[in-house]
Amino acid sequence: MSEERPGGPPPPEATLLGKPVGRRIALKVLATGVAAATQAAAACSPLTAETEQEREVRLLAWREYIKGNYHFMTDEEKAETINRLERLAKLQRGVDVKIQTTKAQPGVLFGYAFNISKCKGFRRCVEACINENNLDRRAATQYIRIFEMEEGEIDLDLADASFEHEVPAEGHFYLGTQCFQCADPPCTRVCPVGATWQEPDGIVVVDYDWCIGCRYCMAACPYWARRFNWYEPEVPVEELNPNQHYLGNRARKKGVVEKCTFCIHRSRQGRLPACVEACPTGARVFGNLLDPDSEIRWVLAHKKVFRLKEDLKTEPRFWYFTD
Amino acid sequence: MIPIRISKTMLCLAALASAGCNQGNLRPWERLPPGATTTPLDSTTKAQNTSRQPGVLGAVETVPVVGWTGPGGESLSVDRRTAAMSAGPSRQFGSITLTIALRDSSAGLTQYPCTACHQGRKIVMENKRIKDAHQNIQPVHPKQIGSHCATCHASENVELLALQDGQRATMDQPYRLCAQCHFAQVAAWAGGAHGKRLDGWQGRRVVMACPNCHDPHSPALRPRIPFRAPQIERIHSPIPWSPAP
Numbered sequence: 267m268s269e270e271r272p273g274g275p276p277p278p279e280a281t282l283l284g285k286p287v288g289r290r291i292a293l294k295v296l297a298t299g300v301a302a303a304t305q306a307a308a309a310c311s312p313l314t315a316e317t318e319q320e321r322e323v324r325l326l327a328w329r330e331y332i333k334g335n336y337h338f339m340t341d342e343e344k345a346e347t348i349n350r351l352e353r354l355a356k357l358q359r360g361v362d363v364k365i366q367t368t369k370a371q372p373g374v375l376f377g378y379a380f381n382i383s384k385c386k387g388f389r390r391c392v393e394a395c396i397n398e399n400n401l402d403r404r405a406a407t408q409y410i411r412i413f414e415m416e417e418g419e420i421d422l423d424l425a426d427a428s429f430e431h432e433v434p435a436e437g438h439f440y441l442g443t444q445c446f447q448c449a450d451p452p453c454t455r456v457c458p459v460g461a462t463w464q465e466p467d468g469i470v471v472v473d474y475d476w477c478i479g480c481r482y483c484m485a486a487c488p489y490w491a492r493r494f495n496w497y498e499p500e501v502p503v504e505e506l507n508p509n510q511h512y513l514g515n516r517a518r519k520k521g522v523v524e525k526c527t528f529c530i531h532r533s534r535q536g537r538l539p540a541c542v543e544a545c546p547t548g549a550r551v552f553g554n555l556l557d558p559d560s561e562i563r564w565v566l567a568h569k570k571v572f573r574l575k576e577d578l579k580t581e582p583r584f585w586y587f588t589d
Numbered sequence: 590m591i592p593i594r595i596s597k598t599m600l601c602l603a604a605l606a607s608a609g610c611n612q613g614n615l616r617p618w619e620r621l622p623p624g625a626t627t628t629p630l631d632s633t634t635k636a637q638n639t640s641r642q643p644g645v646l647g648a649v650e651t652v653p654v655v656g657w658t659g660p661g662g663e664s665l666s667v668d669r670r671t672a673a674m675s676a677g678p679s680r681q682f683g684s685i686t687l688t689i690a691l692r693d694s695s696a697g698l699t700q701y702p703c704t705a706c707h708q709g710r711k712i713v714m715e716n717k718r719i720k721d722a723h724q725n726i727q728p729v730h731p732k733q734i735g736s737h738c739a740t741c742h743a744s745e746n747v748e749l750l751a752l753q754d755g756q757r758a759t760m761d762q763p764y765r766l767c768a769q770c771h772f773a774q775v776a777a778w779a780g781g782a783h784g785k786r787l788d789g790w791q792g793r794r795v796v797m798a799c800p801n802c803h804d805p806h807s808p809a810l811r812p813r814i815p816f817r818a819p820q821i822e823r824i825h826s827p828i829p830w831s832p833a834p
Contacts, residue, residue, distance in 0.1 A: 384783075386810060386812075386813075387815055388813050388815055388816065389817075390816055392816055393816040393818075396818065406818050408818055412815075429815065430814075430815065430817060432812045432813065432814055433812060433813065433814075433815050434812060535789075536789045536791030536792060537789045537791075538786065538790055542786075543787075545785065546802075547785075547802070547810065548783065548784050548786075548802070551782065552790050553790045554791070560781070560790070561780070561781025561782070561790075564780040564781040565781060565782045568780060568782070569782055589783070
């Protein structure tokens with residue numbers, strides 16, 4: 267197939283390993299080489315063709331990937347990861363979020379009381395919780411469940427948590443559940459990596475960047491208070507709550523567990539959780555158990571209270587009471 | 590009974606503060622998690638507690654509510670005053686007086702002040718309902734006791750509320766009127782089990798007054814359609830979902 271070209275050496279593209287080759291073979295080799303080069307370039311595109319912004323995202327994400335558990339971070343490390351997370355939110359989603367690392371106030375232990383006589387099942391708390399905590403809109407994640415119970419009945423298995431009719435219904439009362447922030451939480455014991463723990467003010471939190479998604483905590487919780495992200499949570503940018511806490515309502519990832527934190531970004535600043543603030547009937551009481559003048563202490567002292575599954579000795583800091 | 594219980598509670602806290610780390614006598618929910626400090630309440634809180642004196646009724650100060658807006662996103666201000674309980678509730682409370690910052694309840698009245706219309710006109714309140722007076726108000730509330738306008742409204746001054754013992758209360762003190770019958774509810778309201786708190790769990794206590802939720806002429810809450818969460822879009826279905834709440 268090779269034939270000598272008259273008039274000088276062959277052109278460079280028509281040689282293979284120093285030997286002159288024919289046009290057909292040369293074209294074939296050339297085509298193969300170009301295709302391979304293109305594939306290689308595509309495979310290595312972050313190294314070759316990334317923009318400045320992509321490079322920054324890649325470096326920030328890598329630093330985030332190798333950081334430690336929040337529980338053991340120093341204040342400087344916390345500040346660094348906050349800077350990275352806020353920068354990532356700006357680069358990836360174009361939102362200006364403010365992530366706080368507010369610590370627990372000394373002498374504060376949060377307690378919650380729920381008046382089953384007052385709750386009418388309006389579910390404004392659920393709405394406020396979704397908006398406040400940036401819950402996944404796509405999977406319709408909800409921390410709060412409102413059970414419609416028949417009067418005289420206390421079995422939650424027989425209750426309806428998906429009512430859509432006008433409330434309050436005749437002959438029914440309403441009982442809401444969420445994370446009870448147990449004093450002896452079984453969910454934190456079973457975590458194999460220490461990604462969930464109880465804070466000094468009683469709030470059980472999750473480090474979303476340390477969670478491996480094994481869901482042991484979900485199996486351990488007797489109240490079904492934890493939620494798993496099967497997907498990357500989707501929140502419309504215009505509805506995103508930019509006031510966030512590292513252990514609370516910041517962006518979660520796919521494959522991690524999340525839970526109610528009594529709105530840790532609000533309650534640690536002296537504000538009420540969103541569910542308490544949204545309740546139109548005043549059925550929810552929130553306060554400091556160590557303050558003898560607090561409303562929660564008054565309720566515990568003067569009302570008949572009960573808790574769910576007390577025989578499990580998880581000691582929830584969440585009481586139900588009646589008028 | 591209630592003063593005794595409260596003093597018990599305060600003794601409990603004194604014991605807690607003095608015992609420090611000794612958590613053996615505490616009930617399980619009072620035990621602090623590891624790492625928590627048992628710092629007693631700061632001195633400012635104590636000063637506030639000791640400065641509570643049986644005070645006169647009336648506004649002490651008007652302060653804006655931070656972090657909570659009223660219906661329609663309008664900002665609120667509250668009058669901070671001492672809620673001195675007369676007659677009925679005083680039996681419930683004994684010697685306890687409570688400092689409660691009340692939301693200004695007369696701001697939401699549509700036909701207030703009354704003198705805007707009733708200027709220079711004598712108002713006759715009889716023991717029957719006048720047909721052409723305030724047709725927008727259809728009172729159903731204290732019908733069990735055969736009440737009429739003058740049962741709650743002062744005849745000589747329509748901007749005052751008439752209490753059964755002859756005293757007068759302003760429109761900003763409706764709890765004094767309600768407390769005459771609903772003393773249990775007012776006791777719970779003053780203590781913290783009834784009524785909605787507005788301004789955070791810490792610091793100033795701002796609670797709703799009775800008419801902020803209950804229309805005095807028809808106090809029952811009306812039924813509503815509950816909030817319905819956004820529905821799940823099952824686009825790619827076979828992936829297992831967390832069970833719907």
